[in-house]
Structure formats: structure tokens, C-alpha cells
Amino acid sequence: MVGQKESAITPGVPKRTIASIYNPDLLPKEQLIRMFVVRIKKFEKLFADVKSSRMEHPEQPVLIVGLRGMGKTTLLLRLAYEVENDPELNSWLLPIVFNEEEYGITRLFKFWETVAQYLEQKDTAFAGLYDQMDRAYELEPDSVKYEKTAFELLLRTLRQQQKKLLLFIDNFGDMFQRFNKQEKQRLREVLTTCPDLRIIAGSSVAAESFFKYGDPFYELFKIEQLNGLDRRETETFLLHLGEHYPQNPVKEILEKQPGRIETLRRLTGGIPRTIVLLFEIFVDDKNGDAFTDLERVLDSVTPLYKHRMDDLKPQQQEIINALAHSWDAVSAKEVAQKTRLSSKLVSAQLKQLKQNNLVDIQRTNTKNHLYLLHDRFFNIWYLMRMARRGDKKRVLWLVRFLEQWCDEEQLSTRAKSLLWNDQSERAKALGLTFLYADEYLLEDDDQFQFHLLLLAKQEYPFLYDYFIGEKGREFQLKDRFKPLWYALMHYMQDEYPTEYLRMPPEIKETVEEIIARVEQMRKDYSL
Known part of the structure; x- marks a missing residue:
């Protein structure tokens, strides 16, 4: 991996390379099993489902949905290896793991041919199966x-050998979209009537984007969602990665700078692949800070994200640019205003971008729904690498806020005292004395503690004016204290019903913590 020091690794321990980060199938079987320390509950649930069935009747296929880098391939491999290692299963159940990308499978018959080829590689009892198919095609093209x-050839051979198949297919959404409707209907028929094979698949495409009512696969799959790692999972994962070093570099960072790791987890969405890249940075620089770490991770993903932009049509690039600059969710009308494109054209392109899994929609109670970039770390990258200097500052403010918030354990003494003595007017005055000191806004955590105090006291009009008044706009307070702004919008949803829906997902966890803290303050101080 990038920046890894050879001498620091325990002798005899295989080094994890960049290639294995993006292609976990390159890892030796035992190493992948040893490194599988998160997603344990999901793995146990899925394996229990497999083990509890003798496949005497058709079993419901499973679709694991998650962003790229979320660990779908690793989970599929871990399940396949467990089936291989289980003596109660491996005598009759054959796990077949497809390549992560199967560009040659464009028709359903090619799918069966590929299964035959994998079977021949796995078990000599199936030798010649593909040749039988090849000859059959010559007779009936x-x-x-x-x-x-x-x-029928595949099924007959399986039954002759008294075997059943468990197919692990990554990027299934991409593959199945190449099939025509008749082939999709046929595959549904096979999966719902044939007990000899079952599919456990992965897809980065949200299930609702292709499992629509009327589609042949509608409600066919059991959906398992893979979300980002939480705080504890991230720490477990990082500590495990550091076990191969004489002095685990992660331990010291967790003890001295817990906010550094937690800030980056929230900004990157807890994606395991990105966390591995972060680990490399922690090894190189134990005394760094979250913003410097972020810069280095962005360098690693720049080729991927730049290629993503280059693949878009010019009008789509304009729309992605507008959404990235906005950061928060915006309406199609707002995108049209920013791009100077017609609303009709923008709506059509947004629909296409959503189908391509580049844009998400946030539905409102009106016809004016909101849109934002699907890959939230891509949005961070765009603001840092492709946007104006002021946009980079917006990210810096959020990083600094999160570092303080994630390190902070209790209210500051001054804020506590003012709450206890019920002096909210004095709190307002005290807050305003340092409100516009630029260096204070960046460095002192008392500032957002006073926000919490005023939220607890339900001083919503004061805070609203504080954010959007002349001085608030001048100092960009909505961006400086973005999580606090959305906590305020949570409490003001009656007045501003759609504003809270604009909240970018990467700050949702922080906003929910702020709200929980405010509610606890009200309870503790009988507010």
C-alpha cells in the first residue's frame, strides 16, 4: 500500500497492496479470513441462512447493496470460503465466485456458459460441460x-453429481441490466422454480432503481444493506490493520486524537476501502491532523473521480458541478438557475444521472424535490480539488467543527454555569462578543456550546437571525457551523419544512447527536 514502510511490518506477514484494496480476491484465502474483523453480524446472519437450508425447495436470492468500497466483494468471498470450509456443506454445495466484473456476460445463455466454465475449474467432475454447450449451440444457434x-445441460450434470450451486455474483446490477426483458423473466422463472441453485449477489446500485413494480425482478431478492462502518467498527478495523506493526500506530492516535479518526470516518462515510487508505496515512504521520489526512486521501482518489467526470456529457458535467458547489440538496429549478440551462433539460438530465447512480433524490411534500450527489466523498473531493478557493474553506470549517465535536465530552464550564443560572440573555450577549472573531470561530469550541445552550432554551428566532442576518451571511456562519444550522432547522421544520431535507448525509450523524445533546440538556436542567 502507498507509503507503507517495509521495515515496520512484522516479518512473515503479507503486505496488503493497493491492488488488494481494490481487488480483495487477490488476497490469499486464509489472509482474507484473518483480516475479516468487521461486518461480523451481517456475515453470521447470511451464513446462518445458507446453512439452515438443504435447498430442497427454491431459496430466495439475496442482494447485498452498498456503495463501491463498502466491502461487498470481501463479504461475498468470506461467505464462499466459509461454505468451502464447512464439512456439512462442502459435500453437496458448490460455492462459485464470479469475477468482480464480468463484461462478457451480456445474454442469459452466456451466464450459464460462464457457470459451466467456473465449475470445470473448481471440480474435475464437470470437465467437458462447456464443450457440450458449445456443440449444442452449433446444432441450435x-x-x-x-x-x-x-x-438443461447444467442442471442435468449437477443432478448427476448430486451437487447444488451457490453463486456469488458481484456488480449484479450492472450484469442484469444487460439482459433483455424476456431473459430477466426467464431468470426469475429459474430462480423461483429450481432448487438446484441460489444467488447471493452484490450491487452498488440502489435496489429501488431497478426493482420497480412491473419489472421481472420486482420483490424477488431479499435485500441486505451495507452501510458505512460506525465508530467502534472503524476503530476495530484500524487496530487490526496495525497489529502487524511492532508498535501499533493507531493506538496512540486513538488515545491522543480520537477526533482525528472520527472526523475522517464521518467525512468518508465509513467506507472500509477509504479507511484502509487512511491507515496508511496514520502509519506515515502519527502526529498529523484530520485536514492534512483528508488532503492525502483525496490525492489517492483523484484519478478515479477525475475519470468519472471525464466520462460525463458536457451538460451532465455542468449539473454535477452545480450540485457539488451547492453541497446541500437543491431543487431542479435552483440547478437550472446556476447552470443557465432550461428547467426541462435539467430535469431530464437529473433523471438520467439518478439512473446512473450519480445523483440521489430527496423527496419533499411538494413537486419540487431536492437533488444531491450520491457519492458524498466525491462531493468533498470536488469542493477540495475542482472548485474555488472559498469552497475548500467550507470543507476546512466542517473538518474543524467535527474534530472539536468528536473530541469534546462535556459542556464548557461557562455554558454550564449560564444554563444552571438560567441566564440565556447573558449567554446571547456573551456569544455575540466573540461571534465575529474569525480566529475564534475556527479554534474555540465554546462557540458551538453556546449554540447548544440557545437551542436548549428554544431561542430559535435569535439563532435564525444569527445565521442569516447581514453579519451571519458575511461570515458564512451556515457553512462554518453547518451541523448546528441543520439542528436548528430540525426544530424549525414547521416554519421551513423543506430546509432540513437539504442536509448532506455526511453530517446527519453529527446533527442527530447535537439534537440528542440538546434534549439531554433540557432534561438535566429542566428547561
Whole structure:
């Protein structure tokens, strides 16, 4: 991996390379099993489902949904290896792991051919199966008839060998979208009537984007969502990565700078692949800070994200640019105003971008829904690398806020005292005395503690004016204290029903913590 010091690694321990970060199938089987220290509950749930069935009846297929880098491939491999290692299963159940990308599978009959090829590699008892299919195609080149023949050959051979199949397929959404509707319907028929094979698949495409009512796969799959790692999982993962070093570099950072790690987890969405890259940075610089760490991670993902932008059409690039600059969710009308494109054109392009999993929609109670970038770390990257200097500052403010918030354990003495003595007017005055001191806004955590105090006292009009008044706009307070602004919008949803919906997902956890803290303050101080 990038920046890893060879001499620091315990002798005899395989080094994890950049290639294995993006392609976990390159890791030796035992190493992947040893490194699998998160997603344990999800793994145990899925494996228990597999083990509890003898597949005497058709089993419901499973779709694991999560962003790229969220660990879908690793989870699929871990499940396959457990089936291989289980003596009660491996005597009759054959796990087949597809390559992460299967560009050659564009038709359903090619899917069966690929299964045959994998079977031949796995078990010599299936040698010659693909050749049988090849000869059958020469006799009957009609694709519809040949698909049925190929499947019948596969099924007959499985039953002769008294075996059943468990197919682990990554990027299933991309593969299945290449099939025509007739082929999708046929695959549904097979999966719902044939007890000889079952699919456990992964996809970065949100299930609702292709499992629509009327679609052949509608409600066919059991959906398992992979979310980002939480704080404890992230710490467990990082500590495990550091075990191969004479002095685990993560331990010291967790003790001295817990906010550094937690800030980056929230900004990156807890994506395991990104956390591995962060680990490399921690090894190189134990005394760094979250913003410097972020800069280095962004360098690692720049080629990927730049390629993503280059693949877009010019109008789509304009729309992505507008959404990235906005950061928060915006309406199609607002995008049209920023891009100078017609509303009709913007709406059409947003629909296409959503279908391509680049844009998410935040539905409102009106026809004017809100849109934001799907990959939230891509938005951070864009603000830091492709936008104006002022946009980079917006990210810096959020990083500094999160570092303080994630390190902070209790209210400051002054804020506590003012709450206890019920002096909210004095708190307002005291807050305003340092409100516009630029260096104070960046460095002192008392500032957002006074926000909490005033939220607890339900001083919503004062805080609203504080954020959007002339001075508030001048000092960009909504961006400086973005999580606090959205906590305020949570409490003012009656007056501003759609504003809270604009909140970017990467700060949702922090906003919810702020709200919980405010509610606890009200309880503790009988406010």
C-alpha cells in the first residue's frame, strides 16, 4: 500500500497492496479470513441462512447493496470460503465466485456458459460441460432455444453429481441490466422454480432503481444493506490493520486524537476501502491532523473521480458541478438557475444521472424535490480539488467543527454555569462578543456550546437571525457551523419544512447527536 514502510511490518506477514484494496480476491484465502474483523453480524446472519437450508425447495436470492468500497466483494468471498470450509456443506454445495466484473456476460445463455466454465475449474467432475454447450449451440444457434438447452445441460450434470450451486455474483446490477426483458423473466422463472441453485449477489446500485413494480425482478431478492462502518467498527478495523506493526500506530492516535479518526470516518462515510487508505496515512504521520489526512486521501482518489467526470456529457458535467458547489440538496429549478440551462433539460438530465447512480433524490411534500450527489466523498473531493478557493474553506470549517465535536465530552464550564443560572440573555450577549472573531470561530469550541445552550432554551428566532442576518451571511456562519444550522432547522421544520431535507448525509450523524445533546440538556436542567 502507498507509503507503507517495509521495515515496520512484522516479518512473515503479507503486505496488503493497493491492488488488494481494490481487488480483495487477490488476497490469499486464509489472509482474507484473518483480516475479516468487521461486518461480523451481517456475515453470521447470511451464513446462518445458507446453512439452515438443504435447498430442497427454491431459496430466495439475496442482494447485498452498498456503495463501491463498502466491502461487498470481501463479504461475498468470506461467505464462499466459509461454505468451502464447512464439512456439512462442502459435500453437496458448490460455492462459485464470479469475477468482480464480468463484461462478457451480456445474454442469459452466456451466464450459464460462464457457470459451466467456473465449475470445470473448481471440480474435475464437470470437465467437458462447456464443450457440450458449445456443440449444442452449433446444432441450435437460436439464442432463446439455446439458453434453455444450456441450462438443461447444467442442471442435468449437477443432478448427476448430486451437487447444488451457490453463486456469488458481484456488480449484479450492472450484469442484469444487460439482459433483455424476456431473459430477466426467464431468470426469475429459474430462480423461483429450481432448487438446484441460489444467488447471493452484490450491487452498488440502489435496489429501488431497478426493482420497480412491473419489472421481472420486482420483490424477488431479499435485500441486505451495507452501510458505512460506525465508530467502534472503524476503530476495530484500524487496530487490526496495525497489529502487524511492532508498535501499533493507531493506538496512540486513538488515545491522543480520537477526533482525528472520527472526523475522517464521518467525512468518508465509513467506507472500509477509504479507511484502509487512511491507515496508511496514520502509519506515515502519527502526529498529523484530520485536514492534512483528508488532503492525502483525496490525492489517492483523484484519478478515479477525475475519470468519472471525464466520462460525463458536457451538460451532465455542468449539473454535477452545480450540485457539488451547492453541497446541500437543491431543487431542479435552483440547478437550472446556476447552470443557465432550461428547467426541462435539467430535469431530464437529473433523471438520467439518478439512473446512473450519480445523483440521489430527496423527496419533499411538494413537486419540487431536492437533488444531491450520491457519492458524498466525491462531493468533498470536488469542493477540495475542482472548485474555488472559498469552497475548500467550507470543507476546512466542517473538518474543524467535527474534530472539536468528536473530541469534546462535556459542556464548557461557562455554558454550564449560564444554563444552571438560567441566564440565556447573558449567554446571547456573551456569544455575540466573540461571534465575529474569525480566529475564534475556527479554534474555540465554546462557540458551538453556546449554540447548544440557545437551542436548549428554544431561542430559535435569535439563532435564525444569527445565521442569516447581514453579519451571519458575511461570515458564512451556515457553512462554518453547518451541523448546528441543520439542528436548528430540525426544530424549525414547521416554519421551513423543506430546509432540513437539504442536509448532506455526511453530517446527519453529527446533527442527530447535537439534537440528542440538546434534549439531554433540557432534561438535566429542566428547561
